[in-house]
Amino acid sequence: MFNVMIVDDEPIIRFGLKSSIDWEKENLKLIGDYSNGQQALDAMEREGRVDILITDIKMPVMDGITLMKKALVVNPKLKIVLVSSYNEFEYVREGLTHGAVDYILKPTLEPETFLKTVHKCVDKIEEEQKMDRKLEYAQQSNVAAIRRRVEQEMKRILLKKHDEVKSESVISMFEEPHAIVLLKLKGMDRVDEDFGFLYNSLIFEEIQERFYLATDEGICFLISDSELLFFLKKSSDPLTLTTMIKEKIERETSIGIIYGYDVVHDVQDLVKGYYRAHAACGRYFFHSEKEIFRYRPDIAQDVPALSEQELEGFLLPYEESRSETFIEERFGVWSSENMKPSVIKKEAGNILKTIFMKKIDPPVLMEKIAIIEASDTLEEVRKSTLEGLKACAQLLVNGENKPHMDNELLDKALHYIHAHYTDELTLQNVADHIHISRNYFSILFKRLMDQNFIDYVIELRVKKAKALLRQTSLKVYEVAANAGFNDVKYFSKLFKKVTGQSPGDYRLNHEQ
Template sequence: MYRVLIVDDEPIISSGIHSFIDWEKEGMSAEEDCANGEEALAALETSPFDILITDIKMPLLNGIELVRQALARYPSLKVILISNYSDFEYVKEGLKLGAVDYLLKLTLNRDDLLAVLKRCISMLEEERRKDDEQVRFREDALYRTRKSVEQEIKRVIAQEQLSLSSAAWAPAWLEKRYICAYLMLDGAEEWANNHGYLNLLMLLEDLQESFYAELSEGAAMPVSENGIFLLFPDPDGEEENLLQQWKRTAEAQWGISISAGFVIEQGAGRILDGFFCSREACQRRFFEGKGGLYRARGSEEAGERTLTEPEGKRDWTPFYEIIRNGDPISIAADFAYEQWKSGEQTPEQVKHEACRLVSLICERHEGAGPLLPERLDLLRQAETLEQLQSELVILLEEIVKPVIPDLTNSGYSGQLIIKALNYITEHYTDNLTLQSVADIIHLNKSYFSLLFKKQTGRNFIDYLIELRIREAKRLLAQSESRIYDVAGAAGFKDVKYFSKMFKKTTGFTPVEYRDKHRPSGPPCS
């Protein structure tokens, strides 16, 4: 809809112009009139107009002066002059200033006015088409330049070197201060599961386009299935704020969380260092949490770029003892967390070590089934140390949970004992007795006792106590329940007997055990 401003100090002329044209049908609107040039300039300043129809002779500010000032301020404005025969000299001056045409008041009619208005619209459309073409041309040229720069940067990263002779492609801003930023989409695996990997790739492309729309200079390129590498000028040292602002806008627009690491570099020869430093800074999300903006600490941030086996550098004996003693798996996972939280290793090294620990426990633990590679993938996919710790607990609990002991005979008697063991495992916190379990498998109590020991290598009561002590350890380490309540929940009806048996089995009283494994918790009795 093209907006038309009518300026004439004679209301009858303004009314006539309004009545001549079906404005809406012709794609125009003429909702505002002015009586002189001063009112017209004020109206032009208030809101944009495309076409100005103005009388020449008016009080305060005449039409010629209005045209001169209006076109100086709004060069794209199209002007139609309304004049009398005696105004011809003024008409010539108005046409020189840039008016499209003039119409005589005495012969003014609908067809002539509409023809000039349509000519004005054609001129506006042609100018806008040319402006759009120029904008597209500039955008295409900028796009091609940016894509060319992207390819060269990718080549530098892939080859891990920058040939000085081939650095002619580098734009001028790369020779000054610039920011290297490595961005990782948090929860990318879950996002892909919910939306598909194709949509994940499209999301990275959307982030790239968003970056280009926000910054007139710079380069952005996806470098992994969930990562983007950005470079952009930092002439005033304020680009960190711009990065933070763009990150927040993108997170809000797409409902995502982004972790970002960045470093300030200067000169095209520092691109590779900037890439590795910003990537290592971004990986601090593994230790410090997702969604942060992490600045590289210095040249040492790039660190070791290849995975090294930390075997022998760390003493994992306490970890294995916790597992062997039947202590809660969470305690072993807490021990591992304390070894890793310093950040001395890269996230990949930590995850590699976690996989090795789980594999070794699986090999050593009697009765554990085969460890599927998919289960270790859960450790490798952990984005934070807390997530890795949680997955480690789940995996180890599956491996070292109470298992059916190896039996000496897998025949009929062995099947009876397996049935009994399964029942004990499910009900060991209940008031089980040798007789009650023997009744379950329909055997004489004495015969069941002999058969149980022959098949498992231990007697019924010792096996039952072992399961109950294991549950008591878990409750003591993971809850603030009173010792009396822990005893009952683990299947011990007498707290004194429980405390005595616990001390005999573990070497600690229940209170000492809790203090050892929950030092930050309040004392319980």
């Protein structure tokens, strides 16, 4: 709907202009009528957007030509119709020269003629809007194409570890210092287990979309399935933008985001800058109470793990309280940040291997070690190591060295999953049903089924959704709910990722 304003110092003319058109029927809104140009100009500033101005030429205080010139400064796309008498043609000529669309004569004013003139203005507005949309689309497409090219070039540089950068588009981008920010989701393995591997990519796509809506002075792209990179001018307050996006995504998804950052001063520092940001992000392992980390060059993390012989000297012969004390002592060493997280996890797993190898069932021992390796924080490593120690020790005490009946457990779990997959089914629900721990069930399911629990559930739900789309007339949100998805937006995006079609397109292509 377009806004129309009428200006004429003669009340009877204003009344005639207002009453000669059914404005609402023509999808127009008459937002005011005024007796002189100054009143109209003040109203424009007060009321906001005016699309069509119908104004008399000769008026007191401010005439129509002056009003026209001033109004076009405020809104260059304003469409103007002049209302004149026979003896005002020189003014009409001046008005047309300055951009008026047309004019109408008071003595011969007919509703049909007036309506045609207004339609002429509407046609011009719609044509301009159409051209603006085409231009905007072309500009956006061009910008998007340039971004994609720069993203791909930067990704190649980082993955191939080229220290010497020759790409002109990348070189020109780094003419001033940039912040390099690496984002990760908290507990990637847990997110995979609870939501499926596709959920990560959907969240990263959402972050990338919000990034480009918020700024046109940076680059954002996936560097791996679990990492997203921002490059922003240091002068543009990059941390404020990053934190704003982070907090919004966290509110909408309830999934935590951590990021590490540093500054790249020139393009040849790009690869090293990425590794500095990566190292900064890795500090979350030691400081899980924080979420934002700046690279610290004083942290070397070059201390190796204890050797097999050293561990045997400390831990054998096995005595439970002595082993617990040793783990707590090592936790103090690990907390110093002088060892890489991967080295710490390896050493923690080797503690269990040293004590229990050849004493308990190997799959059970390997699953306890896998839980340690899946830890995201140092505290989780400590807890998993102590729990693994107690669990393995209990097996020795009880003499339970026989292999678990894994296939029987899996059969029981699958039966339960197929009966409840359209409900709010979680990994914990199923683990509780078959009376084993969440972590143990996660590892068991992945080992025997060669996929995550939730990815298996999603396959069942998508299969159910396909059947409902083919066989019923349920609305998309009803299909989502009946297939076990409680978020229709997530369902639609995930369905398209899996099938290559939106739910609506899938239904159209499979109508029976």
